[in-house]
Ligand SMILES: Cc1cc2nc3c(=O)[nH]c(=O)nc-3n(C[C@H](O)[C@H](O)[C@H](O)COP(=O)(O)OP(=O)(O)OC[C@H]3O[C@@H](n4cnc5c(N)ncnc54)[C@H](O)[C@@H]3O)c2cc1C
């Protein structure tokens with residue numbers, strides 16, 4: 001197949017190691033996707049995941065009532081789809097919980113049906 | 129004045145202080161932690177993002193989760209600590225009174241005195257304030273360091289502004305760009321004076337590119353607009369000498385400017401105690417983390433600014449062990465450290481830790497840590513003594529934001545007691561030079 005029949009649809013910079021390879025995602029005339037420019041298998045896996053189904057761990061804070069601090073840091077226990085981050089943030093922002101809280105406590109179960117729980121990142125005691 | 133006596137006093141309860149204290153308590157010695165903040169944990173408590181602990185725990189934790197594990201261990205081991213207690217002075221021991229004396233203040237007890245056989249300095253670092261980088265303009269409100277903003281947003285629950293410009297592309301600045309975007313704020317640009325990003329690529333991709341936040345390199349803020357509250361900034365291109373290029377000014381409207389322009393070890397106490405400081409603003413230490421004052425040790429960001437908390441923990445555990453060795457073998461005895469080799473920074477090396485190596489430790493494995501001055505690819509790390517190169521190691525990529533760590537046994541690479549000085553340099557690999565000729 002000639003070079004000209006392939007077009008670069010996206011360039012993904014691999015962040016798996018500091019080398020930072022630029023991985024090109026190409027499509028040929030029949031719509032087949034290929035990846036080029038990765039120096040190792042981990043890079044290819046990363047680029048495929050990023051291209052087809054990018055996911056992130058979400059870390060934010062939640063309002064706390066009666067706590068030693070007004071906020072508690074929280075996270076998703078597994079990565080969720082990048083597109084869902086915005087909606088997840090909204091749901092977390094309107095939720096309020098009451099101290100005491102233990103690190104690892106599930107504060108929202110299966111957020112947005114993503115399969116991920118929102119868990120507390122630390123212990124937070126009641127205000128004295 | 130209330131007086132406390134302990135084997136080891138640890139100043140600061142961040143990742144470094146906690147790990148050092150645990151190490152000491154585990155061998156059965158007494159330890160007392162002094163922390164000026166309202167809780168244990170240090171800076172990691174405000175770093176709510178993930179990316180901590182890959183080395184130490186083999187999983188990716190958030191900053192508070194990382195701290196929590198050590199806090200739990202402190203509580204399990206029943207290690208005593210004092211919160212809201214700021215150490216204001218550290219005094220070395222003498223041959224008659226070999227213990228070190230600390231003075232600290234807190235609300236309940238006023239000024240207190242602590243006598244300890246050894247001291248571990250773990251005070252962390254401070255952000256460079258605006259004074260350290262001269263920008264003309266009034267002094268309106270709305271200018272914060274990135275770390276201050278991080279604490280406000282993540283711990284106190286308020287936003288310093290709505291529209292932001294971030295000066296400096298350090299990791300904290302980039303992480304805050306994403307955090308603020310998630311909180312509904314607009315980050316107009318991250319402006320970097322250097323030609324490259326100073327933080328990690330991962331943060332550039334996941335914190336800026338993911339949210340289309342413009343990264344403007346080779347530019348800096350040259351004017352701050354607004355009298356009471358900042359209204360915007362002028363940014364200008366800079367040339368190689370960081371001089372402003374005429375005709376490149378751009379105005380960006382914003383109500384807040386965050387500075388992410390670097391960190392400096394917090395060493396007033398160290399300096400006042402009479403310890404020597406080195407070019408990186410951290411104390412001069414030997415290969416046992418001991419400052420130039422006998423029995424006073426340093427670890428974590430107070431010694432050198434770290435990018436990975438895991439390396440802070442490892443460094444602090446070592447410092448804890450060395451303090452124990454000191455108490456068991458040298459405390460109260462006239463055993464001066466004599467015969468030291470100087471480690472100096474050569475080409476493209478900013479600084480080297482340790483600064484000194486005891487000749488009596490040549491047969492031990494020594495952990496060298498250092499940073500480069502500028503990024504480079506396909507390089508050689510070389511150790512040289514008076515007679516020439518004694519050790520070489522290839523590396524594909526170096527960048528100032530990533531600390532380089534090397535474990536070496538100096539005797540095995542041919543260093544003997546004659547040696548006075550070793551130099552570490554990072555140079556392009558010769559074969560690359562030949563290719564380009
Ligand atoms: C803002 C920021 C973001 C970071 N993000 C990451 C990241 O994403 N991933 C990662 O791996 N690493 C990160 N790091 C690096 C790493 O987390 C830190 O280097 C590490 O936590 C520092 O630990 P430390 O104990 O040396 O300092 P600190 O955590 O700063 O602890 C020092 C403690 O000493 C106390 N203290 C200071 N002076 C006194 C005194 N006179 N008396 C009593 N107490 C005193 C302070 O209150 C503080 O609690 C970040 C660092 C910073 C500064």
Ligand code: SF4
Nearest residue numbers: 014017020021039043
């Ligand atoms: S492709 Fe492999 S070598 Fe290249 S950056 Fe990714 S992990 Fe590193």
